Amino acid sequence: MRYVILLRGVNVGGVTVKMAELREVLEGLGYDEVKTVLASGNALVSTAASAATVKTDVEAALRERFGYDAWVHVLTTAGLRAVVDGYPFGRGREGWHDYVLFVLDPEVHDKLLALELDPAHERAASGDGVVYWTVPKGDTLDSKLGTAIGKAAYKPHLTSRNVNTLDKLLA
Structure with missing residues (x-):
């Protein structure tokens, strides 16, 4: 499954997460085809894990690595396409x-x-x-x-x- 991961509140307000470091964290979790997009906390990964598992694992890894209250949103690429197509x-x-x-x-x-x-x-x-x-x-x-x-x-x-x-x- 291809997922989009959206981090909340990074690279603003004193929370700095470099995209190269985010990539390392995601690859360290075993995700494939990791790609970051822009510097605002956006990533794409491939994994057989569920969206709920990806959310839990990424939040825990970010908290451990960067020491902040990490919250992420995880969507499939098809789900994100539906959101964008629905813009009214x-x-x-x-x-x-x-x-x-x-x-x-x-x-x-x-x-x-x-x-x-x-x-x-x-x-x-x-x-x-x-x-x-x-x-x-x-x-x-x-x-x-x-x-x-x-x-x-x-x-x-x-x-x-x-x-x-x-x-x-x-x-």
């Missing part, structure tokens, strides 16, 4: 960012979607285990949803990626 907003609009929030906890998913957003400023929509989000460039961190996803209580439950990054993972 116009992609690549001038002056806008297109994001996917990968959310492990259904309660957090629902809380994020319950936020009252100004559709002229940002929009969100539900997907299977994700929240799709579009926001003007430069407003990501100050937007209502951007502020919400930065809360410490949500760290174990979600990570965000620009849709362009997801395209690179699928290329």
Whole structure:
């Protein structure tokens, strides 16, 4: 099985994980065809293990190697393709960012979607285990949803990626 592994919160806020070191960790777990994409904590691996096992093993290995509270999201490449294909907003609009929030906890998913957003400023929509989000460039961190996803209580439950990054993972 080919999996996409998305690390949460690396190479920001003092947690540094070099992609060469991430590759070493993943290869050390016995995964095949390990590839990292960009420096924001994205990897592809092949293994016969289940997604749940990959998640548990990678989180434990990252905690041991780098000494931080590691949380990862693990999807099949087919699952990631379905997420990207399901993006409901116009992609690549001038002056806008297109994001996917990968959310492990259904309660957090629902809380994020319950936020009252100004559709002229940002929009969100539900997907299977994700929240799709579009926001003007430069407003990501100050937007209502951007502020919400930065809360410490949500760290174990979600990570965000620009849709362009997801395209690179699928290329």
